[in-house]
Amino acid sequence: MLDGKILIVDDNKSVLSALELLLQKSYKTIVTISNPNQITSFTDLKDYDVVLLDMNFSSGVNNGNEGFYWLRCIKEIAPDISVIMITAYGDVELAVRALKEGATDFVLKPWDNKKLIGTLQAAYQLSKSRREVSGLKQKEKHLTKIINKDNKYIIGNSKVLRDVLAVTRKVAKTDATVLITGENGTGKELIAREIHKCSKRNDEVLVSIDMGSISESLFESELFGHTKGAFTDAHEERMGKFEAAHKGTLFLDEIGNLPLSLQAKLLAVIQNKEIVKIGSNKAIPVDIRLICATNCNIDLMVEEGLFREDLLYRINTINIEVPPLREREDDIISLLDYFLNLYGNKYGKKGLKIHKSAQKKLLNYNWPGNIRELQHTVERSVILSEGSILTADDFLFKQRSQTSQKELDTTLDDMEKNMIENAVSKHNGNFSAAANQLGVTRQTLYNKMKRYGL
Incomplete structure (x- = not known):
């Protein structure tokens, strides 16, 4: 016997008795009513698995409109419940309409007992599956709220901060890509979270990833995922960050640290809006809101050939500059x-x-x-x-080297120019050695020297 609850609604008491007798051995609870007006008085209607609903209740009426009315009422109260329409006056057109309006199946009187039992069992399993899916969706929604819960707040009321937040909340209402720039420690991630919180995707998850912490060998696996057996340590299938953020927001922090060799792969995914897992040929569509952040001068990196200009255009529809604390x-x-x-x-x-x-x-x-x-x-x-x-x-501050006021007032460009001059001089014009000391390539060093007229 199945642990199911069946409600039978028919104005013919002989039909109710016959159906109750037929089904009572298969289901734990069978409830019958002859007046459909009683349906709305069932406070536990959502707990029922299947409703067998007659389509005509008034004498001389056989168009099925009464049944459709009560079908809509039932589905409004209990969307997951399976409703089987049953009538002595049926045709293909009526059956099609019933299915379109939300009925699970359509049965003609007189019915075949074996077929009716099979139809009812299928409807019962469908109702259980719907409830499971609804439960999983509620659980997912609850978990998403927990994941998105952030105890960090944007503190302050200065004019520069108010201006930034005004732009942030205006942009949040759109799906435009956002590039958040600013010095380390200014709160770029908080701005990203504020965008997500104020967006139409706030019921979905925000997935954050530090691009500077991903090695080149793990880049595709982390962002796009992999199939089981795709490589030596791929013991099970893995979902990448893009797929995990589907319908939500993906925050790529420290985007300026992404090597050129990987920028093309990221650009392709952003353009095509689909990913392919390592070890698979199947393209998976992804719908995300993309937010990136960096403390680098991206425009300068583009000039120096360190960052793709086409990728910058893709991630920089709106630029939000977060002001430093000073x-x-x-x-x-x-x-x-x-x-x-x-x-x-x-x-x-x-x-x-x-x-x-x-x-x-x-x-x-x-x-x-x-x-x-x-x-x-x-x-x-x-x-x-x-x-x-x-x-x-x-209150103790980290000891820093003594710096003159003149040095404090100098620009970053002046400092970089001086560093290059000192390095080239130190190595007696050996550009390879100078580039190695500065941590850049020879070509980058040439570009910078040309820029500064050295």
Whole structure:
């Protein structure tokens, strides 16, 4: 006997008795009603697996409209339930209409017992499958919310931050690709998460991956996935990050660290909107919202041949520049209070306060490491603190080499030019040795020297 619940609705009590007698040996619960108006009073209708529904209830009426009305009512209350329409006045046209309107099957009176039992069993299995799928979807939705839950907040109310957030939330409503740029530690990932949170894809997952941490040998496997046996260590099939982010958002952090040899592969996937797993020839379509981030000067990298211009166009429909902390002076105290409360609670030192002298010291500091440096500075100070008030002496900054004001005021281009001049001079014009010292190729060194007129 199957652990199923069957509801039979027919105005002919003889039909109800015959069906109940036929099915009671196969199903645990059989409920019969002769008045269809009772259907809406079933508070547990969603718990039923199958409804056998007559199509005509009024005397002299045989067009089936009453049955279609109650079919719609049932499906509205319990979408996963299987409904089998049953009537003595049926034709092909009526059966087709019933299926189009959501019925699982169509049975004519008088019925064949064996065929009816088979039809009912198939409808019962379909109803179970629908419930399982619905349950999995609910579970997936719940897990997605957990994955997307982010306890990090964008702190601050400075004008530069408000301007960035205004653009962020405007862009979020579209599916445009976004390139987030800015120095290390400025909060580029938080901006990416804000875009996802404010987008129409916020019910789906945001998948984040650090492009700088992926080796060339694992690039395709990580991003596109692989089949079982595709290579020596491929003991099972693996889903890549693109496929995992389907219908959601894919965040590629540190995109500027991606080697040229891999940029073409990434470009092809973005253009074609499909991936092919390693070991397979089957193309899998992917629907993602792409967000990238970097602290590199991508335009300069394009000039130097280190980044593909066509890939830049693909990832840079909108560029959001995240300001460094030194340009957000109004936000420093807010961030300070947030991290002080966070680490005070974490390390059992609630109620810590900051002396004005400490505030002044923190406001006067340049914060080259941005918010990340502020966060680590506060955490270290909380751990080492002995009193309830943190003074200026409790905040220690990483010792940096003494730099003159003239050097501080110089541009990055001036610094790079000086480095190149010093390296070439040190190696007596040996470009290979100079390039090796600078960590660039000979061609890049030539390009830079030409640019600076050296």
